[in-house]
Amino acid sequence: MTSLLQILLIAHIIFGLLGVVGFYAVWMVLLKRNPTPKFLKLSSLWGLIFLIVSWLTGGYYYATFYGASVKPIVKASAYPWAHNLFMEAKEHVFLFMPFLAVVLTLVIWLQHEKLNAEVGGLKHSLVLVAGIITIIGFIVTFAGIIISGAVR
Amino acid sequence: MDKKIRISSAAVLSSIIVIVFITAITIIADLNPALKDWLKNTFSHHWIGKGILSVVIFAVLTFLFSILPAKDSDAGLAKKLSGLFWISVLGTLAIFGFYFYEALLAV
Numbered sequence: 001m002t003s004l005l006q007i008l009l010i011a012h013i014i015f016g017l018l019g020v021v022g023f024y025a026v027w028m029v030l031l032k033r034n035p036t037p038k039f040l041k042l043s044s045l046w047g048l049i050f051l052i053v054s055w056l057t058g059g060y061y062y063a064t065f066y067g068a069s070v071k072p073i074v075k076a077s078a079y080p081w082a083h084n085l086f087m088e089a090k091e092h093v094f095l096f097m098p099f100l101a102v103v104l105t106l107v108i109w110l111q112h113e114k115l116n117a118e119v120g121g122l123k124h125s126l127v128l129v130a131g132i133i134t135i136i137g138f139i140v141t142f143a144g145i146i147i148s149g150a151v152r
Numbered sequence: 153m154d155k156k157i158r159i160s161s162a163a164v165l166s167s168i169i170v171i172v173f174i175t176a177i178t179i180i181a182d183l184n185p186a187l188k189d190w191l192k193n194t195f196s197h198h199w200i201g202k203g204i205l206s207v208v209i210f211a212v213l214t215f216l217f218s219i220l221p222a223k224d225s226d227a228g229l230a231k232k233l234s235g236l237f238w239i240s241v242l243g244t245l246a247i248f249g250f251y252f253y254e255a256l257l258a259v
Contacts, residue, residue, distance in 0.1 A: 055203075063197040084255035089248045091199055092178040096240055099167040099210055103236065106163050107229070110156040114226065122226055125233030132240045139244070 005065050012058030013144070015050045020137030022047025023101065026108070027130035030115070030123060037112035044105040047133075051101050055094070062091065074150045082150030090143035093136060100133045157224040162217030163210075164232040168239050170210045175243040177202055179250050 001009075025043045029035045066087075074083040107126060108115070115123050181188040181198060188198050195201030 059200070059203070063200055067197075081255045085248075085251045088182075088255075089251045092174065092202070092247050093244050095174045095203060095206060096171050096243060099170050099206070100236070100240060102210075103163050103167045103233075107160045107233070110160050111226075111229070121230035122233070125230040125237070128237035129233055129240075132237050136240070136244060 001065065001069070005061055008057045008061045012054050012061060015057065016054035016137070017141065019047045019049075019051035019054055019101070020134060020141070022050060023104070023130055023133040023137065026104065027127065027134050030127045030130055034116050035123070037108075037115060040108050040115065041112060044101075044108045048098075048101045048105045051097055055098055058094075070151060074147065077150050079150040082147050086143040086146045090140050090147070094140050097133060097136055097140070100129060100136075104129050104133065154224065157226070157229060158222070159214075159218050161222070161224045161229050161232055162214045164229065164236055165217055166210050166213035168232070168236050169213055170206050171236070171239050171243050173209055174202060174206055175246050177205070178247055182250070182254070 022043050026040055026047065029039055029043065071083055071087075074080065074087070104126065107122075111122060115126070177187075181191060181202075191198040191201035195204055
């Protein structure tokens with residue numbers, strides 16, 4: 001693996017985790033009685049930016065290197081299910097995250113003045129969306145750990 | 153009409169459709185090699201193809217839904233966001249369930 005690909009893989013992991021941290025923070029703050037709109041706006045934007053960068057860096061690594069060089073090793077190992085189940089599911093479920101993140105960030109930025117009052121259940125629904133982004137982020141991270149373990 | 157509600161609702165509705173699209177094309181392309189090959193030949197990689205198509209669908213639908221006349225409200229936006237949550241849960245379960253079957257149960 002070239003140095004560029006190593007850097008991209010590490011960047012994918014670090015930026016992905018930073019993105020999930022941002023949305024976890026949004027989730028926790030939304031659960032408070034009086035969430036801080038400024039914090040929610042910055043934290044959701046932080047999460048969105050890092051998630052997009054993680055998508056691009058991981059995507060380049062995946063599309064140019066993983067399939068040709070890593071996938072055959074995993075499939076020939078004692079743990080072929082690490083690719084057949086976890087990688088296949090991870091790479092596709094990951095695609096949900098940018099859209100969920102864009103929507104959550106957009107709604108927080110456009111509707112932030114309504115978040116301190118329970119307007120039509122908006123805050124409760126945003127809690128659900130922030131939660132599912134965080135949980136999918138954890139699942140994707142866990143799947144990545146399994147795949148890395150299978151390569152070794 | 154509150155323009156902010158209109159744009160928010162349009163984006164949420166579009167993302168619901170995109171998540172259904174991602175789930176469907178993931179499963180259908182895995183069962184239909186011709187579709188997977190088309191994605192690969194057109195976009196250089198099937199996963200890149202799914203990503204690009206999803207972004208295009210999201211952008212086009214968000215634009216269309218935001219200019220089409222519709223009744224929007226805070227309660228309606230909240231319902232759409234809850235729908236987005238449930239669609240995401242079902243999509244995640246469908247994709248993991250499908251690959252669980254393909255990897256461990258299908259012979």
